[in-house]
């Protein structure tokens with residue numbers, strides 16, 4: 001951290017700042033210029049509050065140099081993390097991994113039909129919610145464990161991995177046999193108790209960005225899971241809330257290269273929740289891959305118009321098939337490939 005003092009700061013004020021920094025364990029490098037005194041504070045204090053120093057008399061500016069997260073940072077691990085799954089799928093490597101499926105598992109027939117279709121077109125993972133975080137308590141809430149059973153069955157039948165959302169820490173033990181990856185939804189990104197429990201999952205966690213979360217907050221949430229013992233964390237940009245109303249959320253494509261610089265963790269893009277409209281999903285999918293996404297989370301349905309949740313953003317089979325063809329053509333341009 002660097003503390004820039006005001007030009008009129010007194011020697012006493014400067015000393016007060018130095019004493020505070022020293023008491024927190026920082027080493028101080030003082031440089032006195034013609035107009036300002038600058039204090040360079042070196043030390044490992046990831047949790048200090050820079051505002052405490054901004055409020056001290058005589059301080060002009062406080063600039064944080066180090067990041068508040070450690071295990072998730074690129075500085076800690078320069079090489080990108082590759083998360084490996086049982087069937088040889090690797091997220092974070094050259095392959096752009098596609099996870100596709102319905103918003104929610106609705107029936108054995110529905111998930112079976114969708115699994116066969118997405119597998120045929122190159123998806124590697126089957127998504128499908130069994131516990132749905134719906135805005136209204138009167139909306140379809142998911143089929144629970146029965147949904148997971150059908151998800152697993154459809155995934156296995158088609159050589160796919162299974163991913164589903166965990167809403168509460170109490171569901172983990174029950175869910176683990178059914179899924180290859182546990183998804184933490186946007187609404188739970190800052191459920192720190194759940195994140196800590198996932199530290200013991202022993203399986204990869206797909207951590208979605210909260211709808212009003214900064215990237216620093218997303219990485220601090222990843223840090224919760226990692227510091228609790230699970231380093232297999234995959235991030236997901238799923239759109240944030242902005243003032244724009246043309247799309248359900250604003251898919252923050254720039255988040256992808258920003259995360260790539262700050263962190264070694266892989267990142268997926270979810271253009272389905274990121275736009276909320278199926279006609280916007282293909283262009284944003286291509287944009288996300290061009291921007292460096294390691295994979296995609298796509299909602300696909302056999303009958304989107306009758307879907308019990310998120311039908312408007314679910315792709316028809318023909319749309320998914322066409323999109324996969326386009327992805328296969330685009331990926332090599334950015335040094336990637338698609339199955």
Ligand code: PEP
Pocket residue numbers: 103129133165184185186187208238273
């Ligand atoms: C989902 O992927 O099913 C979902 C609910 O997404 P989000 O948490 O991003 O809203």
Ligand code: MN
Pocket residue numbers: 103104273299309310
């Ligand atoms: Mn959905």
